[in-house]
Amino acid sequence: MKRLPYSLFVLLLLVQAGCSASVLQLRDQLDLPRGGFREKLADKKELAGKFLDCTGQAHDERLSERRDVGASTGPLSLQSLEGQAPSVRPLTAVIDTIRHRHADWGGSLSILANILNDVANDENARIDLDKLKQVIEVASQWQGHIGLDEDQFEQDLSRLARRLLTYNKAYFGDLRFTAKPASGGAGLGGIVKVTSKGFVDRSGNALLFPGISAELEVSPANSVRISATTVDSQRVSADLTRIFLEAIFDEAFRVPAVHGATALRVGQNSQEPPYPEFDVNHPPISLEALARVTRDALRAEAAVTSFVGKAVHGGSVFSAQNETLAATLETAAGVITKKLVEHQGFCYFQVTEGKGGMVWRDLNEPGGTPFANGSAATP
Numbered sequence: 001m002k003r004l005p006y007s008l009f010v011l012l013l014l015v016q017a018g019c020s021a022s023v024l025q026l027r028d029q030l031d032l033p034r035g036g037f038r039e040k041l042a043d044k045k046e047l048a049g050k051f052l053d054c055t056g057q058a059h060d061e062r063l064s065e066r067r068d069v070g071a072s073t074g075p076l077s078l079q080s081l082e083g084q085a086p087s088v089r090p091l092t093a094v095i096d097t098i099r100h101r102h103a104d105w106g107g108s109l110s111i112l113a114n115i116l117n118d119v120a121n122d123e124n125a126r127i128d129l130d131k132l133k134q135v136i137e138v139a140s141q142w143q144g145h146i147g148l149d150e151d152q153f154e155q156d157l158s159r160l161a162r163r164l165l166t167y168n169k170a171y172f173g174d175l176r177f178t179a180k181p182a183s184g185g186a187g188l189g190g191i192v193k194v195t196s197k198g199f200v201d202r203s204g205n206a207l208l209f210p211g212i213s214a215e216l217e218v219s220p221a222n223s224v225r226i227s228a229t230t231v232d233s234q235r236v237s238a239d240l241t242r243i244f245l246e247a248i249f250d251e252a253f254r255v256p257a258v259h260g261a262t263a264l265r266v267g268q269n270s271q272e273p274p275y276p277e278f279d280v281n282h283p284p285i286s287l288e289a290l291a292r293v294t295r296d297a298l299r300a301e302a303a304v305t306s307f308v309g310k311a312v313h314g315g316s317v318f319s320a321q322n323e324t325l326a327a328t329l330e331t332a333a334g335v336i337t338k339k340l341v342e343h344q345g346f347c348y349f350q351v352t353e354g355k356g357g358m359v360w361r362d363l364n365e366p367g368g369t370p371f372a373n374g375s376a377a378t379p
Contacts, residue, residue: 056086305334
């Protein structure tokens with residue numbers, strides 16, 4: 001048998017390595033709190049069953065069927081019999097709805113469910129950078145649809161389309177122009193630009209397009225005016241991908257939002273419930289638990305962003321050799337992980353604090369609304 005030339009042998013090795021080099025393993029990342037849910041509930045069958053049920057649906061939906069938590073005698077696993085994590089189901093439902101409404105747009109969203117399942121995989125959590133690049137392309141396509149026909153998005157019956165438009169407009173300052181009266185009250189003296197506080201995620205964190213100056217409230221008594229910053233491709237590309245992912249995961253999980261979040265401002269029709277607002281008078285979880293969920297989600301985002309960042313920046317074999325793409329990849333990975341931890345963390349505290357039953361009430365029953373529903377005033 002002839003030996004392969006050394007150069008050809010090396011080339012084959014590099015090709016084989018390239019086939020799997022895009023996959024980053026997350027299972028050994030100790031900074032991710034998600035794995036702790038399984039360990040803490042492993043010996044508590046009833047709570048484990050409620051937790052799995054909760055993660056398999058949006059937070060303002062009623063379970064159509066309770067699973068028999070006593071039927072399983074094995075250890076708790078966050079993977080279903082079909083190999084798909086329960087947390088993927090709410091996202092899949094949204095994707096299926098979009099696919100029926102917009103066949104040409106919805107098909108590409110399935111890659112998101114694939115990635116979420118990879119991240120939520122209990123035994124082999126991972127991030128595939130090649131798949132993540134496809135997500136970035138999908139986000140860019142949806143942002144492009146908004147730019148081409150904003151009016152269509154405003155009239156679209158799809159909640160995701162309206163949510164994405166609302167988040168997008170908030171990020172760009174939700175600009176308004178008003179006429180300024182002339183001095184002395186005689187006629188009009190010019191035009192005044194009115195800018196919102198930017199996109200506010202469900203936890204209350206604000207994000208504003210760089211280059212826009214606006215007043216951001218930092219306390220009940222004080223405010224600070226931020227200066228316009230340089231607009232660069234890395235920041236904008238990462239921000240637009242973040243906005244897209246925040247929109248689709250909020251639509252899927254519908255984790256209750258704090259007052260002032262942009263999610264509460266999305267227009268709705270009479271057939272659909274508004275986005276759930278965290279009700280401090282009847283909290284689904286304690287305020288201490290809400291803070292813990294937020295911290296855990298931010299820690300998870302930071303850990304994965306840093307982990308992916310080290311892989312895609314510089315001269316490693318994972319390097320994207322493109323700083324804008326690298327910044328967007330690490331942002332996408334971080335946001336997906338953050339949204340998963342928010343969703344699962346909220347479920348964990350609902351069942352462990354004994355408030356998980358609120359999820360299963362019929363929203364049409366008197367007193368059955370588990371969260372306060374309402375819209376924050378548009379700035």
